[in-house]
Amino acid sequence: MRIRARRQIIDAEMPLLPADPPPGPFRAEFWRSPLRGPWLSSLLGSAMLPLFLLCMVTGYLSHAAYDPSLGHNSVSSGGIVPYFFHWPTHPAWLYAATQGIHIAAGIALAPVLLAKLWSVIPKLFEWPAVRSPAHAIERLSIALLVASSLFTLVSGLFNSEIFYPWRFSFVPVHYYAAILFTASLAFHVAVKFRVIRQAFRDRGVIAPLRESLADTQPEPPAHDTTAPTSPALPTISRRGFVGTVGVASLAVGVSAAGQSIGGPLRQLAIFAPRGRVPAPGPNGFQVNKTASSVGVTAEETGAHWSLRVVGPDGRSLTFSREQLLALPQRTQDLPIACVEGWSTTQRWTGVPLGTIADLIGAESRDLLAVQSLQRRGEFRQTTLAANQADDGRSLLALRVNGVDLSIDHGFPARIIVPALPGVHCTKWVSSLEFTAA
Numbered sequence: 001m002r003i004r005a006r007r008q009i010i011d012a013e014m015p016l017l018p019a020d021p022p023p024g025p026f027r028a029e030f031w032r033s034p035l036r037g038p039w040l041s042s043l044l045g046s047a048m049l050p051l052f053l054l055c056m057v058t059g060y061l062s063h064a065a066y067d068p069s070l071g072h073n074s075v076s077s078g079g080i081v082p083y084f085f086h087w088p089t090h091p092a093w094l095y096a097a098t099q100g101i102h103i104a105a106g107i108a109l110a111p112v113l114l115a116k117l118w119s120v121i122p123k124l125f126e127w128p129a130v131r132s133p134a135h136a137i138e139r140l141s142i143a144l145l146v147a148s149s150l151f152t153l154v155s156g157l158f159n160s161e162i163f164y165p166w167r168f169s170f171v172p173v174h175y176y177a178a179i180l181f182t183a184s185l186a187f188h189v190a191v192k193f194r195v196i197r198q199a200f201r202d203r204g205v206i207a208p209l210r211e212s213l214a215d216t217q218p219e220p221p222a223h224d225t226t227a228p229t230s231p232a233l234p235t236i237s238r239r240g241f242v243g244t245v246g247v248a249s250l251a252v253g254v255s256a257a258g259q260s261i262g263g264p265l266r267q268l269a270i271f272a273p274r275g276r277v278p279a280p281g282p283n284g285f286q287v288n289k290t291a292s293s294v295g296v297t298a299e300e301t302g303a304h305w306s307l308r309v310v311g312p313d314g315r316s317l318t319f320s321r322e323q324l325l326a327l328p329q330r331t332q333d334l335p336i337a338c339v340e341g342w343s344t345t346q347r348w349t350g351v352p353l354g355t356i357a358d359l360i361g362a363e364s365r366d367l368l369a370v371q372s373l374q375r376r377g378e379f380r381q382t383t384l385a386a387n388q389a390d391d392g393r394s395l396l397a398l399r400v401n402g403v404d405l406s407i408d409h410g411f412p413a414r415i416i417v418p419a420l421p422g423v424h425c426t427k428w429v430s431s432l433e434f435t436a437a
Contacts, residue, residue: 021127028221029230031122035238037219037227038199039208043242044116045189045196051109051249052185058102059178062339065095065421070367070383073424074171086385092393092418093345096337099421100260103341106156108253113149115245122226138191145188148181160256160340162273162288169378171339213237259342273340282401283409285344286336288422291407295375296428298407305412307396310433311360321412324398327351332393338422348416350397353389353432362434364390369435370415373428382424386437388417396429 068074218231258269274286337343410427
């Protein structure tokens with residue numbers, strides 16, 4: 001107690017910064033909105049949590065779908081979050097659902113997060129900026145929370161639009177930023193839980209939403225809150241403000257979900273990076289990686305192309321495309337689902353991977369390394385878990401919708417596995433190698 005009292009005396013006699021704030025936003029009277037206060041911040045923060053939890057869980061599942069413990073499968077080498085299972089192949093639309101929810105929830109979170117940041121922006125300019133070591137730690141945690149949330153949101157939005165104005169690899173950086181956001185949010189909720197509980201206890205959870213514009217009154221100003229000291233007259237009620245944020249969140253969330261759900265909702269996906277209407281023809285559906293973008297030429301996919309298959313004992317076989325077409329074929333309706341949130345289901349025809357495994361003497365528990373002809377970009381090689389390679393619906397696809405694959409869709413052969421992320425459905429396959437698990 002004596003040490004604490006002495007510290008308080010020192011802080012009072014030797015403040016870290018001048019007591020008088022600079023003009024402008026550093027002065028409390030600058031912020032005049034009568035809507036701001038602990039209740040609004042608490043409500044918006046509480047509204048964020050379900051969406052954030054959806055993003056967190058589906059983001060974890062999205063990364064798990066890459067089977068990061070297997071070779072060449074993840075650019076983030078598994079991350080720091082453990083995975084205890086191989087991604088299942090049932091149902092076939094599993095990854096389309098989890099990644100679609102992840103993108104839709106993240107986009108729906110954007111209006112709520114921006115409204116939350118607006119509600120607490122006076123805290124950014126509070127004066128003195130640092131009052132004590134404990135206050136400095138709190139300020140640092142808030143800075144980490146704001147920075148990580150904005151970076152995670154913006155980078156995710158850019159990725160969903162396939163726009164990369166940076167030089168780093170999106171997946172690992174977004175992944176670690178999300179972990180930092182999760183940790184800083186958990187710390188912030190723990191620190192502010194008492195404030196949230198008190199705000200809801202004083203004003204009720206939904207009671208302020210029943211107030212009309214004429215009844216809208218500012219929260220009483222108090223130390224260390226965002227309630228205005230010189231409030232202006234309200235131009236919108238709290239109900240109107242929260243309702244506007246909610247409608248905006250619902251609208252962008254449904255629009256984002258349309259590119260995964262498909263059907264009539266696809267027409268609502270106005271920001272879908274690959275468009276809402278496919279091009280004409282059996283090969284007219286969406287393409288993420290074109291042959292030219294990864295250095296694959298028509299010459300090397302032509303008549304001289306062959307597939308090399310290596311068994312777990314080192315024995316190898318070579319197949320031309322004509323020989324693959326002569327093997328028993330199977331047709332499956334399976335989705336291609338990409339990390340950007342869009343998905344499309346097409347009818348694929350090809351050789352079951354299990355048939356190729358039998359020809360080379362591989363067993364159902366063996367892993368399968370798939371090598372592509374592509375020279376540039378990530379995932380030139382991926383590894384399928386035993387359950388994926390052994391699934392009866394998994395194909396080395398040679399045709400789609402009754403015609404040969406186009407070169408942009410992976411001609412002469414590509415991998416199609418149910419529930420697999422689209423980036424692992426390797427195109428322009430050059431070799432398959434089965435290895436013991």
